[in-house]
Amino acid sequence: xxxxxxSIALLFITLQSGAQQPKWDSTFRPGSYALKVDQFRxxxxxxxxxxFLGNSITAGADWNELLGLPQARNRGISGDITYGVLERxxxxxxxxxxKVFVLxxxxxxARNIPDSVILSNYEKIIHRIRKExxxxxxxxxxxxxxxxxxxxxxxxxxxxxxxxxNAGLRKIAAREKITLIDIHDxxxxxxxKLDKQYTYDGLHLNAAGYTHWASLLKPHIAN
Numbered sequence: 191x192x193x194x195x196x197s198i199a200l201l202f203i204t205l206q207s208g209a210q211q212p213k214w215d216s217t218f219r220p221g222s223y224a225l226k227v228d229q230f231r232x233x234x235x236x237x238x239x240x241x242f243l244g245n246s247i248t249a250g251a252d253w254n255e256l257l258g259l260p261q262a263r264n265r266g267i268s269g270d271i272t273y274g275v276l277e278r279x280x281x282x283x284x285x286x287x288x289k290v291f292v293l294x295x296x297x298x299x300a301r302n303i304p305d306s307v308i309l310s311n312y313e314k315i316i317h318r319i320r321k322e323x324x325x326x327x328x329x330x331x332x333x334x335x336x337x338x339x340x341x342x343x344x345x346x347x348x349x350x351x352x353x354x355x356n357a358g359l360r361k362i363a364a365r366e367k368i369t370l371i372d373i374h375d376x377x378x379x380x381x382x383k384l385d386k387q388y389t390y391d392g393l394h395l396n397a398a399g400y401t402h403w404a405s406l407l408k409p410h411i412a413n
Contacts, residue, residue: 235285
């Protein structure tokens, strides 16, 4: 009887431990990843380039039109994670661009990559850019909020993780002396969710959302 009770207890602990540490995969790449990277590598580079680096939220904007910025280059790939950015970062740094604006991490959370690993990858991105393109100015955006009143997605109900990553990113930015653009709070509604006026699905931005984001970026484009 004691052995039976012990076995049940051990099974419960094992299940709880598994629930606390869900599996995650750093090798995930979206279907368009290889094609997009090959396209990026085929484009000419310039030291005047201003790079926008990230996932679908970055990929969804025409930065040239949005900012009136001919030297803007969109390096967003839908579904990308921090590991993907690190894998293709050499394409970004090869041209020694003037500035790089980064927004990445929400897909990492959806794939259960631990916060500590994501934060470590943020630091690796910064260190790689500095090593490979020392004159490039680095800008990180905080993660945007989400709104779970829309149909459920893996990205929703991650508010605590978003807060933790943004807090960690603020510390990294201060320590590494890079510019942090704290966009998160500017997109909140009264319930502390992504304001519906800025999104069409609770995660991605609509036209008004991109216009709002652009207004927060413009002071950093000009200087």
